[in-house]
Structures are given as structure tokens and as C-alpha cells.
């Protein structure tokens with residue numbers, strides 16, 4: 001079945017056909033009018049590549065360095081909650097797909113498995129852990145400890161969700177996380193046994209985080225801490241000044257503040273503000289290898305994909321998620337070749353320019 005799917009959009013359509021309305025609404029949807037959800041995708045199309053010719057290359061590589069280690073492609077799997085809703089093996093299958101694709105999986109706090117069994121499912125794989133800070137500090141601390149103990153190489157603290165966004169698709173379908181699914185980190189905070197809404201889940205988290213909280217977390221933690229959900233130069237500067245090893249330019253895939261900046265539009269100012277003092281990653285709307293190349297040319301060290309990997313998992317389990325990552329790798333490989341670059345590290349600002357104004361809204 002997955003053999004006939006030749007790009008990420010094909011996986012998107014196949015996933016939409018397969019999932020029931022409530023689950024599809026949760027995974028596909030965004031906040032409010034979903035303008036940011038759509039703009040995350042279209043904003044990558046507002047840049048054009050400036051390819052260079054006669055570079056004398058016959059080999060190209062997609063491997064890249066990130067936080068001191070090498071990955072096979074600069075595309076990571078973003079933290080996406082409740083993967084057990086679309087595949088019986090859930091996060092374990094996603095971890096194996098990321099490992100066999102040679103990249104990092106970032107596990108969500110709202111996963112349907114604890115950090116340890118996910119690590120055990122893909123022992124050779126590389127993993128980061130995404131942290132939502134619970135009001136119950138003991139729950140937060142236990143999670144960070146478990147992740148560090150079982151080889152998660154970074155903590156990615158999500159800062160764009162002091163409350164859950166206005167997800168109208170979920171309100172329309174009355175979507176709840178089924179009680180039988182099991183979300184162990186949430187159960188640690190509230191006990192198990194009943195279906196809860198996404199809004200109720202966010203109410204368990206500490207809304208009043210501060211930069212000094214981040215600084216304490218980063219100094220207590222034995223692995224690097226990245227801040228996910230930064231959209232401005234101001235916050236990027238504060239993040240690196242308060243001990244972050246890097247930032248993820250993200251608007252939560254358009255699921256939190258509708259009408260905030262598309263991530264492709266926020267990325268350049270964040271790269272300029274960080275000035276090489278930390279890693280800069282970006283997610284939101286990456287659907288093509290060309291999008292990855294544009295993000296790298298604008299100065300990102302790597303990108304993450306949320307929905308694309310999830311669509312792969314929903315359509316074809318581990319093999320489906322692996323295929324999505326492989327398609328992005330193949331497309332990036334071709335883009336590098338056609339741009340005259342031997343590797344991702346060779347892409348720079350000279351390889352991109354804004355699209356002519358007339359073409360911005362026509363494509």
C-alpha cells in the first residue's frame with residue numbers, strides 16, 4: 001500500500017481516509033481559524049532557491065552534525081502526543097522508524113508509553129525528550145530523571161502552551177482521550193480511569209513558567225535543554241542567555257496561537273539573534289525536501305516534522321513513518337545536487353531569496 005505513495009501529501013490523504021473523524025480532527029487540526037496552520041505550509045513557498053552550477057560534484061550527502069553528534073538527515077521527528085491512537089505500537093514503532101532512518105525521535109510528555117520502554121524498543125536509536133512542566137513538580141522531576149537515565153540526549157521544554165489552544169475541531173467532535181489508551185505521564189499526575197479532554201490535560205501543566213525557571217532546569221539537568229516554541233529574536237536571545245543549548249522555532253504546528261508568525265517567517269530573525277550561541281531548529285509545515293533545504297539555507301541546523309511522520313505511522317505503522325522520512329531524505333538529496341551543494345552544511349543565505357511579490361499568493 002505505501003509503495004504507491006510518492007510524497008508526503010499522498011500520505012496525508014491516505015491518513016485522512018483511514019482515521020475516524022475525532023482522531024483525524026485532533027491530528028490534522030489547528031487553533032482558531034487555522035490560518036497559522038495553513039501559513040506554516042505556504043510560507044516555505046514564499047522563498048526561492050538560488051542554485052549554483054558547475055560545482056564539480058558527483059556525490060552528495062545528507063548527513064549533518066547536531067549537538068555534537070551525527071545524524072543521517074537533518075529531519076527529526078517532532079514530539080506528537082498520543083501516537084497509540086493511530087498505531088497499536090505507537091511511540092515504539094515511531095522510535096524504530098526514526099532509528100532506522102538514522103535520525104532523532106523527540107518523545108512527547110503526552111506519549112502513550114513511558115520514556116524507558118520507548119528507549120528499549122529502539123536500543124540503537126537516538127532520542128530526545130519533550131517536557132511539559134506539570135504543576136506537580138515531582139511528576140516533572142521524575143520524568144526528566146527517567147529520560148536522562150535511559151539515554152535521551154536532550155530535554156526539549158515546550159513553552160508555547162500555558163493553556164491549550166482553541167481547537168475547534170476537537171470541540172465539534174467532542175474528542176477525548178479514551179480512558180483505555182493509557183497516558184502514563186498524565187496518569188502519574190491525576191490517576192487513571194477516565195477519558196479526559198485535551199483542555200483538561202493542559203490544566204495539569206504549570207502555566208506560570210519564567211526564564212529563571214528555565215535557567216534552573218538547564219543548570220540542574222545533565223543533558224542539554226532546548227526551548228521549543230520560540231518565534232521572536234527577543235525570546236531567542238533570552239533563551240540562550242538563560243542556559244538553553246538551543247531553540248526550536250515553532251508555533252506548535254498552528255495549534256496554539258492562531259495568527260502568530262509562520263515559522264518560515266520567524267526563522268531568519270531567530271538565527272540572527274542566536275548568533276551561533278546555540279542550535280536553531282524549526283518545525284511547522286515542512287512537507288518537502290525543498291522546504292528542508294530552504295530552512296537550512298536560512299540558518300537552521302535541522303528541522304522537525306510532526307504530522308508527516310504521524311501520517312506515515314497511521315498509514316503504514318513503523319514502515320510508513322520510515323518511508324516518510326526516507327522520502328524527505330531523497331528529496332533533500334536531489335535538492336542539494338541541483339543546488340550545487342555537497343552537504344547540508346554548504347547551504348547558506350546566498351542560496352535563497354524572497355519570491356517575487358506577484359508570485360506569493362498565486363502558487
Ligand SMILES: Cc1cc2nc3c(=O)[nH]c(=O)nc-3n(C[C@H](O)[C@H](O)[C@H](O)COP(=O)(O)O)c2cc1C
Nearest residue numbers: 027078079080081108158252253284285305306307
Ligand atoms: C497531533 C499533534 C500533537 C502534538 N503534540 C505535541 C506535544 O505533545 N508536545 C509538543 O511540544 N508539541 C506537540 N505538537 C507540536 C509538534 O511537536 C510540532 O511543533 C508540529 O507538529 C510541527 O508542525 P507540523 O505538524 O506541520 O510538522 C503536536 C502536534 C500535533 C499535530
